[in-house]
Amino acid sequence: MEAESSSAQSGTQTETTTDTGGGLNVAWYETGDWLDYSVNVATAGSYTVGFRVSSAYGGATLQLRNSAGTVLGSVNVGNTGGWQNWQTINATVTLPAGRQTLRLFASASTGCNVNWLSFASTTPPPTSSTTIQAEAFTSMQGVQTETTTDTGGGQNVGFIDATDWMAYANINFPTSGTYTIEYRVASPSGSTLSSDLNAGSIQLGNVTIPATGGWQNWTTVRQTVNVNAGTYSFGVYAQAGGWNFNWLRITKGTAARPAETTLATADAGSLGRSLEVYPNPAAHVLHLRAETSLAGSRYQIIDATGRTVLSGQLQATDLDVSALKAGVYTLRLTAEDQASVVRRFIKAQ
Known part of the structure; x- marks a missing residue:
């Protein structure tokens, strides 16, 4: 959360920051001042909160409170060596699921700057599994069903x-x-098959189907992907023909990734492995960072309905998203000689 994107505040001002990513920070943050943020927590649990702070004096104590005024966690900000010498200080808090207001309150301060707050889950989610019968599709193109001799009987797609x-x-x-x-x-x-989410707006990559020796000689192939929490249309696409399909099973891993880190398409090279987008949520500017140069890359920003709302060629490592409505968006970035990389981000009010 960018510090300046608060829904309400008391006593603070903003200024231009020289911290990585640029933009604004909150300044003149003194005892009794506060900032409120409306957030939607997807899963209840323990979170590590990173406070990006600076101070030329030290002696500040910042508290994260809920709407009832309960202190969830706090950090002490020492002298960082200057008003634009930035440090990230962490605290652990427990949050319930759902929409809520969090307040960043200066219980003591002779002067402190704040640039952003980050949240990362420290609670491993339970392992869960969902099996979907292939013939239970809600839409399709070109396939038929037939009786299967696989374990459990029923039908398969052929x-x-x-x-x-x-x-x-x-x-x-x-x-x-x-x-x-x-x-x-x-x-x-x-x-070969491939899978995707929301009619191809998020690509999950290819899976090789081995020769099993017959139309009813069954085997199970698998892939590991990273997906942001949400409800999607799941697509299975035939990169090549000549195979039957009985079911798919989706199993949750034992360790969660931070929500701001989203999936990249398969075979996307160093760009897919290293591309970061921040802040997330973004109020005005979405910054991009990767191991390789992004200059000249083509980009699309796609809304939740699948409509492209922004597109073009990158001239810098940031995108102006201030004109977008609040909501969840998908960024598709295509660099020369590499597959497209997809990242999801939230546009704040």
């Missing part, structure tokens, strides 16, 4: 040709993090 697809609506990923996706498949000579 007659799959290249570019055929199946989509499954309202698939919930309860928390952000790592998921294993398994596909129960059969193929006489082998093939």
Whole structure:
């Protein structure tokens, strides 16, 4: 959360910052001053809160409080060596799930600057698994169903040709993090499938289907992906034909990623491994950082309905998102000679 994006405040002012990423910081933060933030916590649990602070004097104590005034956690800010010499100080807090107001309160301060706050879950989510029958698609192109001899009986999807697809609506990923996706498949000579979310706006990558020796000789193949918490349309796409499909199973990993870190497409090279977007949520400017140069990369920003709302070619490592409405967006970035990389971010009010 950018410090200056508060929903209400008392006693503070803003100024231009020289901290990484630029923009504004909150300044003249003295005893009794406060900043309120409206946040939506996806999962109840323990969180590490990072406070990005600076002070030429020291002696400040900042508290994070809930709407009832209960102190959830606090940090002491020492002399960092100057008003623009920044440090990140961490505290651990416990938050309930849901929409709530958090207050950053200066219980003591002779002068302190704040640039942003970050939140990362420290509570491993429970392992959970969801199995979806292949024939339970909500929409499809080109496929048919048939009786299967696989364990459990019933039907499988068959007659799959290249570019055929199946989509499954309202698939919930309860928390952000790592998921294993398994596909129960059969193929006489082998093939390739891919998966995606929300009609291809988020690509999860390809999976190789081995030759199983027959249309009803079944095996299970899998991939590991990182997905932000949410409810999606899950798509399975035939990169090549010649395979049958009985079911897919989605299993939550045992360790969550911070919600601001989202998935990258498979085979996206160093860009896919290193691209960061911040702050998240973003109020005015979305900053991009990667190991490789981003100059000249093509970008698209896609809203929750799948509509492209911004696009163009990067001239710098930041994007002006101030004109966007509040909500969740997908950034698709394509660098030369690399696959597209996808990141999700929240546009704040």
